Amino acid sequence: MPRVTARPRREPNPATPAGEKVLAVAAELFYANGIRAVGVDRIADEAGVTKKTLYDRFGSKDALVAAYLRRREAIWRKHLHERLEASGTTGRERLLTVLDIAADWAERNRRGCAFVNAHAEIGGTDHPGNAVIREDKAYMLRLFVDLAEKTLGDGTGPVDGRQDPATIGRQIHLMYEGALTAHTTGVQPEAFLTARAAAAALLAR
Numbered sequence: 001m002p003r004v005t006a007r008p009r010r011e012p013n014p015a016t017p018a019g020e021k022v023l024a025v026a027a028e029l030f031y032a033n034g035i036r037a038v039g040v041d042r043i044a045d046e047a048g049v050t051k052k053t054l055y056d057r058f059g060s061k062d063a064l065v066a067a068y069l070r071r072r073e074a075i076w077r078k079h080l081h082e083r084l085e086a087s088g089t090t091g092r093e094r095l096l097t098v099l100d101i102a103a104d105w106a107e108r109n110r111r112g113c114a115f116v117n118a119h120a121e122i123g124g125t126d127h128p129g130n131a132v133i134r135e136d137k138a139y140m141l142r143l144f145v146d147l148a149e150k151t152l153g154d155g156t157g158p159v160d161g162r163q164d165p166a167t168i169g170r171q172i173h174l175m176y177e178g179a180l181t182a183h184t185t186g187v188q189p190e191a192f193l194t195a196r197a198a199a200a201a202l203l204a205r
Contacts, residue, residue, distance in 0.1 A: 014067060019057035022047045027068045031114055035065055035121045035129075062128055065118070069132040072114045077139070079105065092151045092203045095144065095172055096196055102176060103192030112184025140176065145169030151203065163205065172199045 014023060025047040029038045040061050044051045058064040080101055089097045111117065115133045122129050148169030175195040182191035 014057045016057060018047075018049050018053050022049060022054050022057055022064070023067055023071060026064055027071055030065065030068050031072075031109075031111060031117075035118060040064075065122070066128040066132055069115065069118060069129050069136075073132060073136045073139075076105070076136075095147045095151055095203065096200060098143070098147070099172075099176060099179070099192055099196045099199060102179070103196070106180070106183050106192060113180040116181055116184050137177070141170065141173045144173040144176065148172065168202065171202060175199050 014020075022043060026038070026043045029043060029046070040051055040054055043064070044054045047054070054064070058067060080098070083101045083104075084094065084097060087094075087097045106112065115136050118129055119133050123133075145166050146169070149165040152163065152165040152168065175198050179188075179191040179195035182188035188194065
């Protein structure tokens with residue numbers, strides 16, 4: 001009897017037209033409905049592909065969720081930096097402009113922060129999407145600290161030398177994260193305006 005040789009397992013390959021279509025559909029569905037509420041059957045159906053194609057491209061639903069979060073992160077970073085550079089702001093105003101950009105983004109993304117929403121569903125597990133969420137949060141912390149260090153060193157910030165720039169950056173990052181959560185939950189619709197006012201007062205000390 002001839003030996004049957006097992007076919008090698010195909011490596012996931014999302015960088016194809018079908019993969020891009022699946023990811024685009026999944027991104028809309030995950031954001032609008034939540035990760036747990038959307039199954040692969042619905043994603044495949046709305047993307048016009050088979051479930052086999054979905055798994056061939058991404059390997060698993062968890063990997064697709066992580067890809068969705070990476071996509072969301074890339075879109076946000078691109079938008080943030082393009083808007084920040086186009087603003088023409090310098091010094092302390094750049095820190096406040098980040099909050100303005102985030103406020104505008106939140107108004108156009110009515111279900112709130114995709115990362116806050118995703119963490120509510122997958123946080124505390126070994127889901128691969130958690131690494132993407134942490135990476136986004138760490139990136140924004142580094143951004144605020146970097147901008148604060150530049151702000152307090154260019155003559156537009158406090159002049160008494162008593163405030164540590166990294167501490168100021170971390171504090172404003174907490175204001176930003178708090179505004180994201182308060183806006184996402186709906187408890188403070190004007191959360192970013194409040195955070196901006198608090199950040200401006202902190203920088204004026």
